[in-house]
Amino acid sequence: MKTHLQTLINQALQHLQTEGVLTGVELPAIPVERSRDRTHGDFASSIALALAKAARCKPRDLADRIVAALPASGRIVKVEIAGPGFINFFLTPGAYQAVVAEILDQGETFGRSALGGGQRVQVEFVSANPTGPLHVGHGRGAAFGATVANLLEAVGYQIHREYYVNDAGRQMNILAASVWLRYLEHCGEQFPFPSNGYRGGYVRDLAARLYAEHGSAYVAPAAEVFRDLPQDEIRDEAGEAILAGDKEAHIDALVDRARARLGDHRYRYVFELGLNNILDDIRDDLREFGVVYEEWYSERTLEERGAVNKTIQRLRETGQIYEQDGALWFRSTAFGDEKDRVVQRENGQTTYFASDIAYHLEKFERGFDRVIDVWGADHHGYVPRVKGALQALGAHPGRLDVLLVQFAILYRNGERVQMSTRSGDFVTLRELRHEVGNDAARFFYVMRKSEQHLDFDLDLAKSQSKDNPVYYIQYAYARVCSVLRQLREKNLSRDEQRGRDHLALLTEPHEEALLIALARYPEVLETAALNHEPHQLAQYLRELANAFHTYYNEHRVLVSDDALRDARLNLSLATRQVIQNGLHLLGVSAPEVM
RNA sequence: GCGCCCGUAGCUCAGUUGGAUAGAGUGUCGGCCUCCGAAGCCGAAGGUCGUGGGUUCAAGUCCCGCCGGGCGCGCCA
Known part of the structure; x- marks a missing residue:
């Protein structure tokens, strides 16, 4: 129109x-x-x-x-x-009413368009390090990224959903060392656990699994493992130093010690045990959450192909690399960054930044027209350096959109749920899903603008009342289903064509309002997709449900007049269809009975 | 200190990229079921859009300065 x-x-x-x-x-x-x-x-x-x-x-x-x-x-x-x-x-009234026939004709495809012209867009999201289970912060990135991808797909882009698996970096080695140390504890050794190690309960589970598979074959005396290591740095809850040292050097040395003590083969085994189990867990978690990927991209394969070193070499050729204090620096200040950044540490290890440049460069080489990254907002300072590196290498940073997602803050009984990464005491995505259900979790995560902090009210998400927008929308869907059941129970006839022939009977103000709401759906999809704003769809579905509830409360669908009844049934079915289409894009189910 | 994000009803948030009289939900108060699901609907009350300037036919929206909150500022990721 x-x-x-x-x-x-x-x-x-x-x-x-x-x-x-x-x-x-x-x-x-x-x-x-x-x-x-x-x-x-x-x-x-x-x-x-x-x-x-x-x-x-x-x-x-x-x-x-x-x-x-x-x-x-x-x-x-x-x-x-x-x-x-x-x-x-x-x-004209006819211009409103025509949307009903359009929806019934197009069914699940109503609202979709070819706006994107089949352009290839890669959406990378979550990409949490496989060093532990996903927590509620990752959940928002998952729901948001998945919905943005769905929206873009709906308006005609060809979407490639990708999870970047950091399976090669230093953090993975720290995880392996952590598992081994917990294993040593499991076998009776005693020592202070490194402050930079992973201390979540799942690490102990992995250690127990290692013991179950290999008994005490991997044991080494703690006294030997910790002999002549750089001092750890320990702080109390207030952040005051109790033991002054270098926790980074300490953990790096522990990793080296683990590798030396276990030998390549056994070290590899511990490493893979941690990686595979955690990655499988993340995969299952996301699949249960309705989040699926076209590809899980391994950082390790990137490194093994030599892509990281090749990228550093290419950066060198641009003249934007220099050496200082034994490390290699990228001159990102030449591209608007606040300071230059290290791509290769003094000890020869390449940094996360280096492999990220290689990875992003490869994204463009793989032929995507546009690339979207979904990051936690705490990484925002990272954007200029990545774009700067791409620009230095002649890629077009303008084709990269980095979408930042703020944290979600959980509330229970009106009080903030405390989470502390220091103690490893955080709420996992799985715990949240089990508590409030997948539907509420998916919806609540995307109902606010992504750059806005999200207050996630656990009690509201669980409540089965109109206060809960998920139930409110699903209830509208279920109500239409219920009307159809009533139709059969009352042995009333239904003729879809007769309804189409009499759409002109839909002249009540409430019907007009509902028709307008339905007609808006394709417009909402378009703006929500192009602006990467799932909350617009969530907001719209609430308005549509409201328009239906209002209408339903004021007028009967199952009237005795055949023509009017069929017209109203068609209107109701069209509403049900749009709700179904919208909820589907949000990854929320549409139950026929609640 | 510097950079990025946010500030709209008591609370949680929208506001169609600069449009007409700023809207929802929740909370408070008051109504609606012999009738397709009351998990619903209707009404009332609630605002100097943090603040002071600027840009123009038009500013919650764009620019600048303050105030308040969050995040970032590692040879961590």
Whole structure:
């Protein structure tokens, strides 16, 4: 409808140009919006306000001339000029009602479009290190990334969902060392656990598994393992230093000691045990959450192919690499970063940043038209250096969108649920899903703008009342299903074609409001997708459900008049279809009975 | 200190990329079931859009300065 109106206005403007009113004026994109207020019609255009200056006349006068030049349209009942020069369009009832037939015809594809033209877009999200189970922060990235991907797919982009598995870095070695140390404890050895080790309970589980598989064959005396190591650094809860040392050097040395003591083969075994078990757990967790990927991309394969070193070499050739204090630095300040960044440490290890440059470079080499990264907002400082490196290498950083997701704060009984990474005491995504269910979790995660902190009310997410937007929307769906059941129980006839033939009977104000809400769905999908804003869809579905509940409360669907009943049934089914389509994109189920 | 994000009803948040009289939910108060699911609906009350300037036909929206909150500022990831 919007494009229809734009076409009409465009024709009018061209007509005026031939009359010499707007000679030499370049015609802009024509603004057409849904009116907020019904008294302003259905759609409004501010085109006359925008062009008044160029046309050298008053906005209202220009609006008059545009309206006079508008071609006739069977879908418009009235055109008015209002306020400073808005052109308001009033649609015919038939223009509203037509959407019902459109929805019934298109079913699950209603709302989808070919806007993206099949462009290839990669969406990388979650990508949490496989050093432990996903927590509630990752959950938001998962729900958000999955929904953004679904939305883009719905408007015609070809989507490649990807999880970048950091299976090669230093952190994985620290995990392996942590598992081994817990294993030593399990076997009776005693020592202070390194402050930079992984201390979650799952590490002990992995250690127990190692023991179950190999008994005490991997044991080494703690006294030997810890002999002549750099001092650890230990702080109390307040952050005050109890033991001054270098925790990084300490843990790195422990990793080396583990490798030396176990030998390559056995060290590899511990490493793989940790990686595989945790990665499998993450995969299962996400699959249960309705989040699936086209690809799990391994950092290790990237490194084994020599891509990281090759990338550093390429950066060298650009002249943006220099050596200082034994390390290699990338001159990211030349690209707007606050300071230069290390790509290779003094000890020869490449940094996470180095492999990330290689990875992003490869994303473009794989032929994606656009690349989207979903990151936690605490990584925002990382954006300039990645884009800077891409620019240095001749890639186009403008084709990379980094979407930042703020943390979710859990509330229970009105109080904030405390989470501390220091003690390893955090709520996992799985715990959250089990507590509130997948539907509520998926919906709550995306119902706010991503860059907004999310207050996640656990009690609300669990409540089965209208306060809970998930239930509210699902209830509208279930109600339509219930009407169909009633139809059968009462032995009333139903004829879809008869309903289509009598859509003109849908003239009640509540019906009109519902029809307008339905017609908005494709527009909502488009803006939600292009702006990467799932919350717009969530918000819309609530409004649609509200329009239906209001209507349902005011009018009966199963009336005795066959034609009216069938028309209303078609309207109800169309509503059900749109709710189903929308919930599907959000990864939320649509139960027939609640 | 520097950089990024946020500040809208008591609370949680929208606000169609600059449009007309700033909207929902929740909470408070008051109504609606002999009738398709009351897990619902209707009404009332609630605002100097943090603040002071600027840009223009038009600013919650864009620019600048303050105030308040969050995050970042490692040879960690």
